[in-house]
Amino acid sequence: MLTFEMIQDAKRALEGIARKTPLDPAPKFGANVYIKSENLQLTGAFKLRGAYNKIRSLTPEERERGVIACSAGNHAQGIALSAAKLGIRSIICMPAGAPISKVEATRSYGAEVVLVPGVYDDAAREAERLTQEHGYTFAHPFNDPCVIAGQGTIGLEILEQLPEVEQVVVPIGGGGLISGVAMAVKTLKPSCRVIGVQAAGAASMYASRRAGRPVELDGVATIADGIAVKKPGDLTFALCQKYVDEIVTVNEDEISSAILALMEVQKTVAEGAGATPVAAVMFGRVDTTQLKTVCLVSGGNVDVTTLSRIITRGLSKAGRLVELTTKVADKPGSLIRLLQIVADSGANIVRINHAREDRHSDVGACIVTMVVETRDQAHICQLEASLTEKGYFLLDH
Incomplete structure (x- = not known):
């Protein structure tokens, strides 16, 4: 079970491993809007935090057997880099349609990559099969207390960098990021609102919240591949129910417009998943007129060819x-x-x-x-x- 003390412990463990990423005003998006740039994290995304916290927690026997993970790309890179730093073998199952840049980056950190036809959930099933077959230690990308605690360190940083924050907007895929951030923020500042954002084509947590239980979508389709998850975890769902105030959705054109705006206004590159909080603010899903609001841009690992198509879509929308x-x-x-x-x-x-x-x-x-x-x-x-x-x-x- 996740505790606030686990998040604090993760923060200490990540010193010298993960960067304390910038939190800057973004007045073009609104007078009260700020950007927390986890796209500038090592490996290009927040996932390093949870991945390293998980890998460091392994027993000597688990380290000896090696670690396996499933990921659309960012968790893969986090696990690969963390395992390499600690001298542990890593195997990563990735959806066959994952951006080439993410696949090659994962390999460059020393991981063995297994490409699986389908989406994240299909890669997860293959990782589970290989775990049973070979005895690897499975590092879940979101439904794991150690992983969630690592992601929660971002919440602590936000409160350190902007103590007067009144609202935090966070992307949701499986829910690991928002679960950790929400627990950290709500524990230290209960009055601060935490709002989750999902792509309309992959809104599994949104649907689960409406159903009152974790539900699995028939399929997902979105340019935000980092949050293309059919079903949230039971742990992350419970934490979202407890700590998250609201969940909203944004469509593909809105995500594309946000990526374009971040490039032009903030001079920063965000992947689809990372741009969803900004899209929610830009298109009125989240009201920032009265509350100091932090948009957590979770990652920037977008394939260059994909980025070109996204820019064209964003220009059309604008x-x-x-x-x-x-x-x-x-x-x-x-x-x-x-x-x-x-x-x-x-x-x-x-x-x-x-x-x-x-x-x-x-x-x-x-x-x-x-x-x-x-x-x-x-x-x-x-x-x-x-x-x-x-x-x-x-x-x-």
């Missing part, structure tokens, strides 16, 4: 990138007249396709599809109005 399709006459000068309207509006074309043979086109007409940079949604409306006024009918695409 009204800064739009795709427009219309018809033009198949005559000299028709295309340039269309482009002049776009130029006069102040928009910038980044990609264009001019098709003479298209299922939407008439004889004597062409279909033009443009991807255009704009300032915001109002600018898009202005451009669309200008095109319509000049006789261009915009097609669905």
